[in-house]
Amino acid sequence: MSDSDKTIAAITQSIKEVGLKAGAKVVGIAAADAFNSYVPQGHRPEDFLPGAKSVIVAGGDGPTAGAWHAPDHDVIENIGYDLRENVAVHVMADLIEQKYGYYAIQAPAREVSGHTPPMSMMLAAVLAGLGTRSLAANIILHPEYGMLYYAALITTLPLQPDHILEKDVCPAPSCVTMWERFGTTPCLSACPSSQGGCLDGKIAGGKIVENFYDRERCHARAQTYGAGSFQKVLLEIVNEEDPERRKTLIYSDFFTRSVEALAYYKESIAQCFECIRVCPVGMKQRAKM
Ligand code: SF4
Ligand code: SF4
Structure with missing residues (x-):
């Protein structure tokens, strides 16, 4: 490794540590140009920050173990958990500008028309090696923590990128077994489209081969x-x-x-977590005791 690579690796590590200390559960990095193969112009980091080199993605905790166990399911959303990843991103952006002298901005993620965000945080999380798409409403699942909330920053600072996970997180091994025996999975059986729900899919060879998510129907129910x-x-x-x-x-x-x-901006995120409540990925984090 050259001296310059070592410096980049050391800076990358120290920025990640700052993000974790600021409240992120996980931090990953994607090369800015990695988006180019997946999204058209207008949705790439370079479109929001000319000269963009890296995208730093922070994943924040979902509800606490206690909230997952609340008998009133609405309670999870009413107390709100969608801020910590944003705080971590702001702290890392300040560090990059003040200590390293490079530009940094929070990646725009709120939809401005329809359901398409300027930049996809789901794609950012996948490219930063933090998780993969699932059968449960396409939610990105982290291998250890399951569902997390994601925010990202774009910077002109070159950093050492992480890579897309080699193994898909979904379906979990127990879901593959359930599929082979019953032709369904925990999330699909929580909200089957054949019975007025939002989800459908197929697994073959241990992998998702078909995935259906009725976003409009879910939106009307969950939000x-x-x-x-x-x-x-x-x-x-x-x-x-x-x-x-x-x-x-x-x-x-x-x-x-x-x-x-x-x-x-609290109750508008979701009032239904049923497909994730039954998902085995991250179950230990949701249980704790
Ligand atoms: S309605 Fe609820 S269970 Fe169904 S996909 Fe949406 S969030 Fe998941
Ligand atoms: S319940 Fe199983 S199939 Fe559904 S999202 Fe979780 S891991 Fe994937």
Whole structure:
């Protein structure tokens, strides 16, 4: 390894440690140009930061073990767990600019139209070697922690990239066995599209060979409160001619929670984790005791 490679490896390691200390559960790195083979122009790191060399991806914990065991399933979302990976990204971006003198920005991940984000955090996590897509709503599963929330930063700093995992995390060995015996898996049986659910798929030779996820149906069920529900009720309110009924709609529990979801950006992520609740990957982390 040349001296320059050793320096890059040392900087890479120290940035990862800072990210982990700032609250990320895992940190991985993708080469910025690794996105080029998967997404068109307009969705690549270079489109958001000219001269981009690296993408640092932070995975944050999902709900605590206690939250997974709450008898009221809505509780998981109401307490919210989608911030720690963003904090880690901000801390690492500051470090890169202040200590190393390179540019760094948080990768834009919130959709601006439809469901397509400017940059895919799912792809970033896969390219950074943090996990692979699953049969459960395409959620990226980390081999040890299962579902995590992801954020990323783009930087002009050259770093040592990680690589896509060699072995797919999904299906887990026990899911392959279940598939061979019963023709289903825990996640598919939690939400089967044949019975009004959102998921379907096929496994052959221990690998996913078909994968179906009805995102619109899942969205309507899992994201009960958010921009969609706000718009839906708002339309009803503006078209309502009866002032008493209009008032009832405005002060209704449903509309109030929709407004709160927008204001706090909390309840709008998901209210259903059933496909992940039954997934064996990361089960130990969700159980703890
Ligand atoms: S989040 Fe809920 S509704 Fe969506 S796919 Fe999973 S189990 Fe089905
Ligand atoms: S339960 Fe988890 S590991 Fe098993 S098939 Fe579904 S997503 Fe994959």
